[in-house]
Amino acid sequence: MNKIIAAFAIGVVFGIGLTIAQMVNPAKVLSFLDLAGNWDPSLAFVMGGAVGVAAIGYRLVPHLPRPLLADVFQIPTRTDIDARLLIGASLFGIGWGIAGLCPGPALAVLALGHQAGLFFALAMFAGFALFEIYDRVRMKSK
C-alpha cells in the first residue's frame, strides 16, 4: 500500500513540475524545438533543473543498502548502443516534433479538458500496445 501511495505522490510532484515548467503547453515545447523560428530556450532550463537535482540525488541515494519501499535498486546497466535504441529514440523525436507532447506532459494535460490531448494520449497508449505486439512477433521469429 505504501508503494502505491508513494507512486501517486511522486506522480503528483512530477505533474506539478511539468505544469510550472509549462511543458503541458505544446505550443511552448514546439517553440523550443523550432530553432529557425521565434526560439524559446526555456525547455533547456527545465532539463537543466531536472538533471541538476537528479544528478545530486542519484549520487547519494544508491549508497543506501536498499530503497525504502522495495528490496533492491533497479538501475539500468546496459551500455551497448543498438539499432533499437537509435531507431526508437529517433521515432520518438519525430512524434514529439509533430505534436509537441512527450509521454509525461501527454498524461499531465489529460485532466485539463483538451480534446487534442486526449487524442494524443489514446494514440500513445495504442503505440505502447503496438510495441508489445511487435516485440512478441520478433521474439517468436528468433
Place this chain on the structure above:
Amino acid sequence: MENFTPISALTGGSLIGLSAVLFMLLHGRIAGVSGIAGGLIVPVAGDWPWRLAFVLGLIAGPLIYMALGGRLPVISFPVSSPAWLVAGGLIVGFGTRLGGGCTSGHGVCGVSRLSMRSMVATGAFMFTGFATVYILRHLAGV
C-alpha cells in the same frame, strides 16, 4: 525570445528532478514515464497498481497545483488535427518503448547518471525533434 521563462522552467525542472530522486529513494527505480505507463499494457501482478497510481498522480498533478492556488499556464495545441495528433501519439508510444525511454527516463534520469545509452538516445530524439519541426513548419508549412 519574448516567451523565455527561465525561472519557472528551472523551478518546474527541479521538481521533476526531485520526483526522480524520490522514486529512486522509495521504489529504487528510474522515473521514466514511458516505461511506467507502457508497463500498464501487459499487467504484471504486484506491479500494475503502483504504475497506475503514478500515472493517476501525474494526471492529478495540475489539478492539485490549482487547488493549492497555483495558476495554470496557457495551453494551446498548434497542431490540432486529429490525424496529426494520432500519428504523433502512435509514434511517441511505439518509439519510446522501442528505444527504452523518453524525455524523463533517458533525458533526465539517464543523462544525470551519465549513461551513454541515454545520452545517445537524448541526442537522437532532440535531433529528430528539431528536424521534424523544421520540416513541418518551415518546409512543408503545416
